[in-house]
Amino acid sequence: MLDIKKIRENPTAMQAQLDRRKGGFSLQPIVELDIQQKAIEATRSELQARSNEIGKTVGEKMQAKVAPNSPEILALKEQGTQFKQQLSELEPREKEIQQQIYSLLLQIPNIPSASAPDGASEEENVEVRRWGDEYIPANSAELLPHWEIGEKTGILNFERSAKIAQSRFVTLFGAGAALERALISFMLDRQTKAGYTEVSPPALVNSASLTATGQLPKFAEESFRCAEDDLWLIPTAEVPVTNLYRGEILDSSQLPIWHCAYTPCFRREAGSAGRDTRGLIRLHQFNKIELVKFVHPDTSEEEHQKLVKDAEAILEALQLPYRTMELCTGDLGANAAKCYDLEVWLPSAGKYREISSCSNFYDFQARRADLRFRETGKKGTQFIHTLNGSGLAVGRTMAAIIENYQQPDSTIQIPQVLQPYLGREIL
């Protein structure tokens, strides 16, 4: 959520920054409602002051043993009733306008960081680095996509999963299931060593949580919902973990807080019919290790760079070729101010595919989540900066391993760092 004060103070500058996104978001209606709201508030507050005064006076008279039904008191009561009547017209109007402002604000995306590159679409994302050798075998006919290898070796099963659930679900068998478990352990071990505190949060969250991180109201159709209970299946651990400190005021000495979490993630993939229908790339349920940071605003740029490094470290340890892309304003998610995507090399497709998205939200989520901190010993509060990134998506990592480590005989070599976890070298 954007800062209404900043919008009020400098609407044109804010609008110009917002327009770097395209999409035609207008602050104008908010500005107008805000003016109305302030006018009503001034009147209401004045009326309330006078009404409070009467209440006080009556109290004083009663203490002084003035008879409750004396003309003096009755006159005051009458006045009070009149104020109350006036207030009862103003109050609902003010609330209504406040509600309108709030719901409009909830729909406005974040202002892109000054350093985010301008651009219209993903075409204009900027490659910041590339690591490892793209695996292109001499005889590319031998090269199989991961789902074919997976089905051949029996470690992935999509058909039976469709029977028990729907399409876009997978069941892992035997060494496949073990490989996933190994990856989860490896990633968590690695990130805990890097300084993140592991948490294991609920996988169902309420609407308030989804609103705080920015999935609601705009992306309701992307999440699975348990309507009876006002609970939703989490689309990412970002939601429960970021909400951990919602509504709290932390002390600056507690910052930064770094968490990593392994959770299943659930997405309806409503807008992606026909895309990535095979394999592990786009499932309704997948596992992910998420990194979430709560930091002092002064350090958030630096913390962001470190977070990207922590995600990249996993790919490097697994010896998977990748590139790091900085998203342009046209491809930036609605909540992010700045974002790097890590893309892993998938030989069967002959291209890089997103495997981690590392975002800095600045105070956008914190404002929605009322997530503040106080500088030790000082007065007043500020909003925390929140950041997160995948470290990494487990299914996509499996796909990348299967494809990049496939042997001519359709077996899969196990990356060295995973061998201690699996107790084998070949799968």
Place this chain on the structure above:
RNA sequence: GGAGAGAUGGCCGAGCGGUUGAAGGCGCAGCACUGGAAAUGCUGUUUGGGGGAAACUUUAACGAGGGUUCGAAUCCCUCUCUCUCCGCCA
């Protein structure tokens, strides 16, 4: 799921219709005392909105939302959460 109890400031805890943003204690910060500390004493110590350069001022908030009243932390209703007992169940 049934029955009961409860939710107050960073924490503990009083208040149960009248000038209470809220006694008291703890904690924390500053000052005094001290060679330094402990102990002691004094002072301060919630947040949001509006106005103001500031001092300050006004308004709101005692789990959340409604209601009664001139006036609500205190009374009524709904919801959420916590605890105890019973039932059910991984």
